[in-house]
Amino acid sequence: MRRIRANAIAILTVAWILGTFYYLWQDNKPRSAAAGSARSGQRAAGRLELRREERTIPLVVREKNSRRGFDEKAYLSSKLVKAGEDPYRQHAFNQLESDKLSSDRPIRDTRHYRCTSVRYDTDLPATSLIITFHNEARSTLLRTVKSVLNRTPPSLIQEIILVDDFSSDPEDCQLLTKIPKVKCLRNTRREGLIRSRVQGAEVATADILTFLDSHCEVNSEWLQPMLQRVKEDYTRVVSPIIDVISLDNFAYLAASADLRGGFDWSLHFKWEQIPIEQKMSRTDPTQSIRTPVIAGGIFVIDKSWFNHLGKYDTQMDIWGGENFELSFRVWMCGGSLEIVPCSRVGHVFRKRHPYDFPEGNALTYIKNTKRTAEVWMDEYKQYYYEARPSAVGKSFGSVADRVEQRRKLNCKSFQWYLENVYPELKIPEKELIPGIIKQGGNCLESRAQDTTGNTLAGMGNCKGTVNNPPVTQEWVFSDPLIRQQDKCLSITSFSTGSQITLEACNQKDGRQVGNCAPVFNPFIATYHATCQHIPVFLHQCSLQGLAHLWKAYVDFPLEGWLMQKCREELSP
Numbered sequence: 001m002r003r004i005r006a007n008a009i010a011i012l013t014v015a016w017i018l019g020t021f022y023y024l025w026q027d028n029k030p031r032s033a034a035a036g037s038a039r040s041g042q043r044a045a046g047r048l049e050l051r052r053e054e055r056t057i058p059l060v061v062r063e064k065n066s067r068r069g070f071d072e073k074a075y076l077s078s079k080l081v082k083a084g085e086d087p088y089r090q091h092a093f094n095q096l097e098s099d100k101l102s103s104d105r106p107i108r109d110t111r112h113y114r115c116t117s118v119r120y121d122t123d124l125p126a127t128s129l130i131i132t133f134h135n136e137a138r139s140t141l142l143r144t145v146k147s148v149l150n151r152t153p154p155s156l157i158q159e160i161i162l163v164d165d166f167s168s169d170p171e172d173c174q175l176l177t178k179i180p181k182v183k184c185l186r187n188t189r190r191e192g193l194i195r196s197r198v199q200g201a202e203v204a205t206a207d208i209l210t211f212l213d214s215h216c217e218v219n220s221e222w223l224q225p226m227l228q229r230v231k232e233d234y235t236r237v238v239s240p241i242i243d244v245i246s247l248d249n250f251a252y253l254a255a256s257a258d259l260r261g262g263f264d265w266s267l268h269f270k271w272e273q274i275p276i277e278q279k280m281s282r283t284d285p286t287q288s289i290r291t292p293v294i295a296g297g298i299f300v301i302d303k304s305w306f307n308h309l310g311k312y313d314t315q316m317d318i319w320g321g322e323n324f325e326l327s328f329r330v331w332m333c334g335g336s337l338e339i340v341p342c343s344r345v346g347h348v349f350r351k352r353h354p355y356d357f358p359e360g361n362a363l364t365y366i367k368n369t370k371r372t373a374e375v376w377m378d379e380y381k382q383y384y385y386e387a388r389p390s391a392v393g394k395s396f397g398s399v400a401d402r403v404e405q406r407r408k409l410n411c412k413s414f415q416w417y418l419e420n421v422y423p424e425l426k427i428p429e430k431e432l433i434p435g436i437i438k439q440g441g442n443c444l445e446s447r448a449q450d451t452t453g454n455t456l457a458g459m460g461n462c463k464g465t466v467n468n469p470p471v472t473q474e475w476v477f478s479d480p481l482i483r484q485q486d487k488c489l490s491i492t493s494f495s496t497g498s499q500i501t502l503e504a505c506n507q508k509d510g511r512q513v514g515n516c517a518p519v520f521n522p523f524i525a526t527y528h529a530t531c532q533h534i535p536v537f538l539h540q541c542s543l544q545g546l547a548h549l550w551k552a553y554v555d556f557p558l559e560g561w562l563m564q565k566c567r568e569e570l571s572p
Helices: 002-028 034-053 072-077 095-099 114-117 138-150 169-178 195-205 224-232 276-281 303-309 322-332 361-376 378-388 400-409 414-420 561-570
Strands: 126-134 157-164 181-185 208-212 216-218 234-244 257-262 269-273 299-302 336-348 433-439 442-449 456-461 474-476 483-484 487-492 500-504 552-554
Touching: 002 299, 072 138, 095 138, 126 138, 126 195, 138 157, 138 169, 138 216, 157 169, 157 195, 169 181, 181 195, 208 224, 208 303, 224 234, 224 299, 224 336, 257 322, 257 336, 299 303, 303 322, 322 336, 322 361, 322 414, 361 378, 361 400, 378 414
Parallel strands: 126 157, 126 208, 157 181, 234 336
Antiparallel strands: 208 299, 216 336, 234 299, 257 269, 433 442, 433 474, 433 552, 442 456, 456 500, 474 483, 483 487, 487 500
16 A cells, blocks of 8 residues: 555656646747737737726837847937037927937827727738938937837838938938838939839839828827728828927827818918818717818828829929829829828927928929919919919929820819819909008008997007008908908998998998999098098098098008099099
8 A cells, every 4th residue: 555655656746747847848948920929919918908098109119129230329329419509400300309218209199089999900901101301310210110110010011111312321221221121212312202202102012102201100000090991992092190299399299180181272281170061970080081182291092093193293392282282183083082080190390491492492382382283273273373473483394294194084173173172262352452441640440330230440540560450450452342351341321421331241232342333433432531530431532632532551552542443433
């Protein structure tokens, strides 16, 4: 019995020893890439769920071991701001603050909370990211690249193509190729952002292109929602909500989710509120937003669609205006533009250009926007020239090939664009001239309302300047009305002594004061006041009465503007 018990104990001891050795051997055995990736993904997912409660993106550094060939400290230290140097001088933002920040810094998740529950296809296409730059600060360029690698599933990144637009130091780009998936393409001369992007697109190997500025930080799940939209419809060109990275302290600030891209007739881009009808119909905050134009710095597009549309207009120079040309082309040639609210990317917005334009900033922008107007705006280009008279007579090169491209694509008219895409862009009134109306040292101004709710016109001391008068004394001389904001000068009746008021503009209303419209014969001077701060009344026109001698001023005085009109009407 004792022998059996001793044998059993010996067998159990041997089994325990063998089991221990087997466990240790398994634990130290090299894991497969798939298993390691799965475990790593589970750990990352756990951190993601934990951090989402704090609305802060976790730092998930992918393929960290394979970056050991890149010496980040050496890369950054050689280009730090030196003591006593102006940190804004070279890059138009506070480089000192940028250099202090970690290249892997966490940022706040600025998405709507419902975005975290949106699910995307597991077979989304990979994309080639194209980042163009010219003498970018190394700290912002590196942070852009690493934010992409840290916050994007590796399977979605085909490559990151850095297009160095002939920067002063080639190593700004070349050294970054030691980071996985980063490639460097260097121009042999300065080409500008537009042509550089085309060169990057031509060497890209993915079916989807993602254009990104070189001073950005991408947010959590930034790429998936945009790829999803393009996968569902390859003619969509999609952009994220662009958050603000402060140029002073590099704080990451959330942008409004209720904005879209817009512009005025001078082709000046602006962010504007979504129209109320569109806002009311958006019951889901994760729903994409139709936009007339995109800002142009960050967007995703199908490569075949990009090529089909004609890429960029490579006769445009450096930067500026290309976003309008691309936006018009996309809409008018069968595609659409969207802002995807569940995609967020931070961007450093600067107040000036940190680099030189060979022909100057203003002339370059005029050339580029003039090419856009001549090719895409049809008869509406007249309003571009009226809003930007400095463009008249300026050289813009030949646009014959772009006009032919539009013809081959059978694109729609700009009138269609205004009616179906951007009806909020109103056709300007003819001969809109802002200015003031003077009589001696007094100016015509809007006053308090009368008992019927109409605003009265009166006289007051002229304030401000001709170019910058107070709102109450600024008038717009249109054909045939005289306006102040959305109201026009009007008379309460056609009798002498009738008070001058401001009412809702209506060209068919014969009571509204015009530029010598026939209905006002023979009292076209119309306005009479004997002293300050009293209402203005209607009187017969008199070429001798001092109280009838009015002058209208715009950028320069239009001597006797109203009186000249009066003479024309009274002359036989």
